[in-house]
Amino acid sequence: MPETFRLTLAQLNPTVGAIAANVAQALDAWRQGRDAGAQMVALTEMFVTGYQTQDLVMKPAFARAAMAAVDALAAQITDGPALGIGAPCLKDGLLYNAYYILQDGRIAATILKHELPNSDVFDEKRVFASAPPQGPYRIGPLRIGSPICEDAWHSEVCETLAETGAQILLVPNGSPHHRGKPSVRTNLMVARVVETGLPLVYLNMVGGQDDQVFDGASFVLNPGGELAAQLPQFETCITHVDFEETEDGWRALPAMKALLPSALEADYHAMVLSLRDYLAKTGFRKVLLGLSGGVDSAIVAAIAADAIGPDNVRCVMLPSRYTSAHSLEDASQVAHALGCRLDTVPITGPQDAVGEALAPLFAGTEAGLTEENIQSRLRGLLLMALSNKFGEMLLTTGNKSEVAVGYCTIYGDMNGGYNPLKDLYKTRVFETCRWRNANHRPWMLAPAGTVIPPRVIDKPPSAELRPDQKDEDSLPPYPVLDAILEGLVDNDLSVADLVAKGFDRATVKKVEHLIYISEYKRFQAAPGTRLTRRAFWADRRYPVANRWRDDA
Numbered sequence: 001m002p003e004t005f006r007l008t009l010a011q012l013n014p015t016v017g018a019i020a021a022n023v024a025q026a027l028d029a030w031r032q033g034r035d036a037g038a039q040m041v042a043l044t045e046m047f048v049t050g051y052q053t054q055d056l057v058m059k060p061a062f063a064r065a066a067m068a069a070v071d072a073l074a075a076q077i078t079d080g081p082a083l084g085i086g087a088p089c090l091k092d093g094l095l096y097n098a099y100y101i102l103q104d105g106r107i108a109a110t111i112l113k114h115e116l117p118n119s120d121v122f123d124e125k126r127v128f129a130s131a132p133p134q135g136p137y138r139i140g141p142l143r144i145g146s147p148i149c150e151d152a153w154h155s156e157v158c159e160t161l162a163e164t165g166a167q168i169l170l171v172p173n174g175s176p177h178h179r180g181k182p183s184v185r186t187n188l189m190v191a192r193v194v195e196t197g198l199p200l201v202y203l204n205m206v207g208g209q210d211d212q213v214f215d216g217a218s219f220v221l222n223p224g225g226e227l228a229a230q231l232p233q234f235e236t237c238i239t240h241v242d243f244e245e246t247e248d249g250w251r252a253l254p255a256m257k258a259l260l261p262s263a264l265e266a267d268y269h270a271m272v273l274s275l276r277d278y279l280a281k282t283g284f285r286k287v288l289l290g291l292s293g294g295v296d297s298a299i300v301a302a303i304a305a306d307a308i309g310p311d312n313v314r315c316v317m318l319p320s321r322y323t324s325a326h327s328l329e330d331a332s333q334v335a336h337a338l339g340c341r342l343d344t345v346p347i348t349g350p351q352d353a354v355g356e357a358l359a360p361l362f363a364g365t366e367a368g369l370t371e372e373n374i375q376s377r378l379r380g381l382l383l384m385a386l387s388n389k390f391g392e393m394l395l396t397t398g399n400k401s402e403v404a405v406g407y408c409t410i411y412g413d414m415n416g417g418y419n420p421l422k423d424l425y426k427t428r429v430f431e432t433c434r435w436r437n438a439n440h441r442p443w444m445l446a447p448a449g450t451v452i453p454p455r456v457i458d459k460p461p462s463a464e465l466r467p468d469q470k471d472e473d474s475l476p477p478y479p480v481l482d483a484i485l486e487g488l489v490d491n492d493l494s495v496a497d498l499v500a501k502g503f504d505r506a507t508v509k510k511v512e513h514l515i516y517i518s519e520y521k522r523f524q525a526a527p528g529t530r531l532t533r534r535a536f537w538a539d540r541r542y543p544v545a546n547r548w549r550d551d552a
Helices: 019-035 054-058 060-076 149-153 155-163 181-196 263-282 295-308 325-338 348-362 369-390 400-405 426-438 454-458 478-490 495-500 505-517 519-523
Strands: 004-011 040-042 082-091 094-103 106-112 137-139 142-145 168-173 200-204 206-209 212-215 219-222 226-230 237-246 249-252 287-290 313-317 341-344
Touching: 004 019, 004 200, 019 040, 019 060, 019 082, 019 237, 054 060, 060 082, 060 094, 060 106, 082 106, 082 168, 094 137, 106 137, 142 155, 149 155, 149 168, 149 181, 155 168, 155 181, 168 181, 181 200, 181 219, 206 263, 212 263, 219 249, 226 237, 226 249, 263 295, 263 426, 287 295, 287 369, 295 313, 295 325, 295 426, 295 454, 313 325, 313 369, 325 341, 325 454, 348 369, 400 426, 400 478, 400 505, 426 454, 426 478, 478 495, 478 505, 495 505, 505 519
Parallel strands: 004 040, 040 082, 142 168, 168 200, 287 313, 313 341
Antiparallel strands: 004 237, 082 094, 094 106, 137 142, 200 219, 206 212, 219 226, 237 249
16 A cells, blocks of 8 residues: 555644634644544744734743743644644744744744745745745655745745655745735746756645735645636635655545636625624624715625625715705615614704804815815714714725725724725726626625626716716726826836826826825825735825926
8 A cells, every 4th residue: 555644634723823823723723633534734934923924023021922822732733643834933033934833742843944035925035034945845755845835936945845855845825915926826836846856845824814814715736737626715724635755756536626716706705804803803793884876985885784784884875965866765775774773963953063163264265175185084983973872883985096096084084993895996896796696606795696787887986075066077097097007107117108008197196196195195195905916005005295206
């Protein structure tokens, strides 16, 4: 009979700072692996502390608490499989990102991360030291190499492990999601198995952490790039993968093969998961939002209802004298279709009171943007009052197009604790609404069917802050605006590049100007779900005071 090895993969959702709870999750996974006859149970990078910890891990008391938890956990890993788990390691005055192998009641091996990512949302060189290349460790019949996350993106790390005797590669990850990320990972890991000739296990964590979403989607490859196992995206999962020794080396036997979702579904699931976890991990059980009758607030209401259930979502309509009857009807239909509570708080009286208070100072001036912003800020004031009174987190509903060009009011409609749409352009908001109406999944807690009426999606967008107002009065049509924004923000194209693509130079320059002068708003904005590699937060860090413009 050939030699075999059973590996339990624990694709789980830790919480940053919840050391005891994370360890309890790990111990439960270990017991499931033990009961299934596994020889090793693997968890992900920095699982004990949660990830990313940012500067929290630099606090000596925190790092020591995490290491003490690893020691205590090791003492419980006695009569069953080994356990691989990520945590910090303080060694010789330096702090490392480490992967511990616990076996026979002790720490049997400690692997330290060599390659530290320092791009996109990562700043690991700020908090961790880089360790020398590591060697493999033995579990039963198998020598395992564990390049930690970024280590596996570098061929020399994996080749070193192969040259020093590794027979399979087990890669523990804290790899955040962006659109298209699963194929990026797969292509890179295929390159590693082709280079080394070894099977590779890519194990990734799940869950929302501030703006980032860790999407799981773990997988196992055999030499040549053959897919042996695929775990689901955005969902926790514990499964077992068997390896068998052959004449050509160790090979993974066929195991679970979950289907990965489309890009639209992945975006939506990411927004639902990130909101659900942000609320749970910050201690909120309920949310509220202003429901205007427009498409942005409608999809945020759907995301919230799918994340925490319609009974935990309060929608508030705040009509002014400029609010159309259609908007009132549309907001009511959205709340009814989702099963959410809808309250109505007119702002006409407060608006008149503010106008009267400011009348002596505003005498002789023309009404304009200031008066429009007063309406938005009154709505923000009333929504924050409800949030404070009832302990419900206020959600803000501005999409990436609006956030990019500042078509939003600071201390008004930007009020709130979280913004699921922050990295979703307006044109994609429309697509996402249509997708949600046509699709329902088990992880959605709101009803199936058309929860956003077609009229909400199809009508011309308007802030309704003055008579007959339309977004296109102030901005280019959204298909044009979004294409320019994708060029300037997502792809760092120059003005000349976009003009060469056929865009009007004056329009491009206007959009560029709006992006730069709105940086101060984004600096103060709520966090929101990261969906792309150029989200407004850690991905794109620009100065607020900035006089440069692209005059090419």
